[in-house]
Amino acid sequence: MSALETVYQANTQTEPAMIELKGISKEFVKPSGDVHSVLQGINLQIPKGEFVSIVGPTGCGKSTTLSLIAGFEPPTQGKVYISGQKLEGTNQRAACVFQTENAFPWKTVMDNVSLGLRLRGKNKAEANDEARKWIARVGLKDFEGHYPSQLSGGMRKRVALAQCLIVQPEILLMDEPFSALDVHTRHLMEDELLRIWEETSASVFFITHDLEEAIALSDRVIVLTAGPGARVKGDYRIDLPRPRNVAEISFDPAFMRIHQQIWQDLRDEVIISYENANKFSS
């Protein structure tokens, strides 16, 4: 194992990990009645405030892992712990940003962003005051009265970020949040996410198909094997200095070395996944 690769060591901190997956397996029953094993024996600890990305071949189980952390569904085996407590039902300490739109089209930016606080019982004036701050923080100060359809894709992503962050989640779960954006807007949004995350102590679990994005943003990158029964293949610590500029960091020789190393792991799994897909379709 090279110096760059570090299989994650047991957390030596006294406080429990913010997110812990212990011996997780997940199976789905197909309409035919056959059992489809998606994840097998996943162990993962994410401390408070850490930014972790997960990569792996298409269909290997990244979104399923996120869904288990969100508590949208239970594992078949194993347990999910949040700050040392077994997760039962929906994870109330987490907020999610998905690839698809988060905002309600019939509500203004202000109403969309303040909604989370209104649902938590804040009165309209207080919720709007707080929303105003978050709207400004994500660069949409002059767009409070706009509807989502009047905004660009990048602006709608800013709304989605503000919607999530206003409730000050301890855990941010992000499933390919920027994949639909053009590359320039995407870099702006990634920088913005890092800037805001660095001011919070949120733990981030970030799914992406883009290894460069994973390395540029993260403290750690997890590689999953090709399914069925995906496992953690690699757990890489990304010791690049912060604050980072995502468009520029990819030119750093240290970035390139890390990229090459993780890509070797990932490429093998992508090939296996591709071969499996061809086997099952022929």
Ligand SMILES: Nc1ncnc2c1ncn2[C@@H]1O[C@H](COP(=O)(O)OP(=O)(O)OP(=O)(O)O)[C@@H](O)[C@H]1O
């Ligand atoms: N509710 C479900 N019922 C049955 N099978 C499911 C369900 N959810 C996911 N799967 C299957 O689990 C496997 C993993 O899906 P998942 O979406 O977690 O993968 P992924 O790595 O996020 O994929 P992608 O990279 O394409 O987004 C797939 O084979 C999928 O068909």
